[in-house]
Amino acid sequence: MTAPKIVIPKTSEEPLELTSTHSLERIPARGRYTEEARQTRLDFLKEKSGQLFNRVGKTSLRADQLRFNIENFVGSVEVPIGLAGPLLFNGQHATGTIYTPLATTEGALVASATRGATAISKSGGVSTAVLSQRMIRTPFFKFDCLTSALHFSEWLRKHFIAIKEKTRQRSRHAELIELKPLILGRIIHLNFIYQTGDASGQNMTTSCTWHACQWILQEYQPRHTIEQFFIEANLASDKKTSYQSFLSGRGTRVIAEAHIPETVLQRILKVSAKDLVSAYQAGVTGSIQAGIPGVNANVANIIAAIFTATGQDIACVHESSLAHLHIEQTEQGIYACMLLPGLVVGTVGGGTGLPHQQECLALLGCAGSHQSARFAEIIAGFCLSLDLSTLSAIASGQFAAAHDRLGRNRPIKFLRKEELTPSFFQAHMGEHFKALEHIKISETPCHAESIVCRLTSEHTTKFLGLLPASLYFQHQHQPLQVMLKIKPTDEEAIHTLQTLAQFCDPRLAEEIKRAGGTTFFKGCHQREMQLYQLNDSCFTDIAPQCFGQYQNQEREIYLLVLEWLDSLTLMNTVDDLAGWHEAHITTAIKDIAEFHGLFLGQEQQVFEQFNLCVMNQTKMVQLQPLWRLLQNHGFNEFPEWFTEQDQQQLKLILENLPMWWGILDRQPKTLIHGDFNPRNLAFRETSNQLKLCAWDWELATWHLPQRDCVELLAFTLKPEQVTPAYLLKFSEFHRQQLEQATKMTLDKTQWHLGFHYSLLDFTVNRLAHYWLANTLQDYPFMTRLTATTLAMINALESTATQAWGNAS
Numbered sequence: 148m149t150a151p152k153i154v155i156p157k158t159s160e161e162p163l164e165l166t167s168t169h170s171l172e173r174i175p176a177r178g179r180y181t182e183e184a185r186q187t188r189l190d191f192l193k194e195k196s197g198q199l200f201n202r203v204g205k206t207s208l209r210a211d212q213l214r215f216n217i218e219n220f221v222g223s224v225e226v227p228i229g230l231a232g233p234l235l236f237n238g239q240h241a242t243g244t245i246y247t248p249l250a251t252t253e254g255a256l257v258a259s260a261t262r263g264a265t266a267i268s269k270s271g272g273v274s275t276a277v278l279s280q281r282m283i284r285t286p287f288f289k290f291d292c293l294t295s296a297l298h299f300s301e302w303l304r305k306h307f308i309a310i311k312e313k314t315r316q317r318s319r320h321a322e323l324i325e326l327k328p329l330i331l332g333r334i335i336h337l338n339f340i341y342q343t344g345d346a347s348g349q350n351m352t353t354s355c356t357w358h359a360c361q362w363i364l365q366e367y368q369p370r371h372t373i374e375q376f377f378i379e380a381n382l383a384s385d386k387k388t389s390y391q392s393f394l395s396g397r398g399t400r401v402i403a404e405a406h407i408p409e410t411v412l413q414r415i416l417k418v419s420a421k422d423l424v425s426a427y428q429a430g431v432t433g434s435i436q437a438g439i440p441g442v443n444a445n446v447a448n449i450i451a452a453i454f455t456a457t458g459q460d461i462a463c464v465h466e467s468s469l470a471h472l473h474i475e476q477t478e479q480g481i482y483a484c485m486l487l488p489g490l491v492v493g494t495v496g497g498g499t500g501l502p503h504q505q506e507c508l509a510l511l512g513c514a515g516s517h518q519s520a521r522f523a524e525i526i527a528g529f530c531l532s533l534d535l536s537t538l539s540a541i542a543s544g545q546f547a548a549a550h551d552r553l554g555r556n557r558p559i560k561f562l563r564k565e566e567l568t569p570s571f572f573q574a575h576m577g578e579h580f581k582a583l584e585h586i587k588i589s590e591t592p593c594h595a596e597s598i599v600c601r602l603t604s605e606h607t608t609k610f611l612g613l614l615p616a617s618l619y620f621q622h623q624h625q626p627l628q629v630m631l632k633i634k635p636t637d638e639e640a641i642h643t644l645q646t647l648a649q650f651c652d653p654r655l656a657e658e659i660k661r662a663g664g665t666t667f668f669k670g671c672h673q674r675e676m677q678l679y680q681l682n683d684s685c686f687t688d689i690a691p692q693c694f695g696q697y698q699n700q701e702r703e704i705y706l707l708v709l710e711w712l713d714s715l716t717l718m719n720t721v722d723d724l725a726g727w728h729e730a731h732i733t734t735a736i737k738d739i740a741e742f743h744g745l746f747l748g749q750e751q752q753v754f755e756q757f758n759l760c761v762m763n764q765t766k767m768v769q770l771q772p773l774w775r776l777l778q779n780h781g782f783n784e785f786p787e788w789f790t791e792q793d794q795q796q797l798k799l800i801l802e803n804l805p806m807w808w809g810i811l812d813r814q815p816k817t818l819i820h821g822d823f824n825p826r827n828l829a830f831r832e833t834s835n836q837l838k839l840c841a842w843d844w845e846l847a848t849w850h851l852p853q854r855d856c857v858e859l860l861a862f863t864l865k866p867e868q869v870t871p872a873y874l875l876k877f878s879e880f881h882r883q884q885l886e887q888a889t890k891m892t893l894d895k896t897q898w899h900l901g902f903h904y905s906l907l908d909f910t911v912n913r914l915a916h917y918w919l920a921n922t923l924q925d926y927p928f929m930t931r932l933t934a935t936t937l938a939m940i941n942a943l944e945s946t947a948t949q950a951w952g953n954a955s
Contacts, residue, residue, distance in 0.1 A: 185210045226250040229257035234264035238275030241524040248507045249452035263532030266415040270407040275524035278400040282348035284356040287380035288335045300328045313362045314355035320344040336382040345519040347493035386462045393440040398491035403527035404484035416539035426542035427474040443470035444537040446530040456507040458498030463491040485531035494518040543653045562704045576695035585619040628711035640668040658773040669760035671845040672705045678844045685745045689839045715829035722927045738839035743852035744888030747817040761849040764808040781918035788933045807904045814901040821846035823855040824862035853905040856881045861936045869938040878902040
């Protein structure tokens, strides 16, 4: 007989065929669960496929402990685990606040489950209960006629106790509770119905049923003829969905319910009770027409993720995802419940004993015996959480945006990493790269990656980001260390911002979409490239050296080759101000003032030279709905950051925006950095002298020079350092440095008024966008930044009151 073939891919384009006779003959049977045997298999794979399997081959699992889990063990794969929750439980077996590990590679799953859990928890929690637990194995018997089948059915009823005793001999967990024959003419499908305690029970019930059936055949066959017997003929629905499992249950039948008021629906799930129920009802009609057993949004995501993390039988995700979600509108909001009729889970046996899976079960308080009911209730609670979040996203328009990825199916030949060869640089970046022989690009993006690049790269299939690289030139012993910055377009950056907002509030996403052409992102992909073409020392002395750049509008390529910044003083210190002192702040102000002086009042020149989107009073007033939604989002998401007085003051600032932006419009402006904070700043230190180095210039814009100064202070001062005198000291220093750089006279009163109103602009516009970003990704500096900004506003409150009075 010809041996069956195994196909192992040598590369993605060239499969390599191997016969199975080659694979295991070299490994003696008694040694197959040893590390030596595992290495032999790996060597075989490496030899035959040409692949190294360095990652798969590295594993913490021991071959000698996997005898009942896997055959021909070679290694393991990593699946990332995220933590969802907290979810407050008021269950029969699960109580208190619980987090769950979710092993998944699907973006937005953990965030969505957490959002639903937060809504339920803030509404009093989820109530859960296990209704029943059973496992079924259904052997097949065939007789000569119906009369024989009926006789056999009666014989089974009389011998139930004896049959039950035979099953007990094979397992201490499985208890046979019922024999239920299903007669179809001369055929009987015999349901062996068990309770299996803390084990899921598929394997143990198979063993119990097999041995019981052997006894049945032995006892019944001599006097009567059984023409055929099979241990299973699919009626048990093992690892399959069926209406039998939906109605009668297979595994654990568990239910979860929650009441959520309208206020929580609006604030957390961003949906009304009416719209959520409408979306649910639409799902009911769709499920009926599709013939789906039950109704649910996507419980399979939770079940698969928890099963993977906790060592459950992954194939049972199929039948375990049978679910019925019910939602109805109440006077206060909604009532929702989730029934899982066939959840096949266990806390002992199978993969639950593996070390990583055991840790995840322990996290849930579900490791070991007598925990399967708690485990089932936890799964049901998080299934309800995810379905409520998903349905809310569908009802409010967030669902598509949450899964949107830019660059998909777009007819553009985007840049690929493989293209970045010496010939690419020689062709597109001039004489400097003629002697380039080799380039080595890091596999790991830079940890200091800009927010614009990083967030956009997470929502696109394009090759984007900051990548360290080594360039090797002829006749040079040491490579040139550079940073390759592959920039997103402004449309992609704006779309990313809109996607983030969609998670938070669809109204906010709509306002961002409406404002897209007037936000500070407009033109960001070209602006920084234009700045790096400047030859003036006022810029080149404070920016990283640029070795070359390449733009291809048709292919949407915007690439900078920048100096690799290493060992700078205070680099990447936005989360830790321990090293920041007054000398660093004044150095940064002095050096940026020289850049400000380069274009102060030169509006026509700047607009001809740079692709800028400039804010003014008219645009800011038109965008007031956006600023208001951003502000309210911050208040709702981070209430611990704001006192009632803070909220009232920020609302008053927004109401007075037409007045103070009108004053800003009349102040002298220049080209500013626009993102001037320790995320993008450090210092070169030579001979005990500091020199500013500022990068990420994509948000440079036409604004008051004071705008850079107030952002720097908001990021580098602690709230307790803020006083009116201290702030005005830095403001005055900035004014003097700019006067010195430009030989111009700047009115002191107007300057400090511009300083204060630039702070208000930073708060309304930029800080509020940080609150939005912080909703989906925690930025440790945000609590301090918000507190310092509020302290700065409070310190200048009397000045603002007097100015508004004069203006009126």
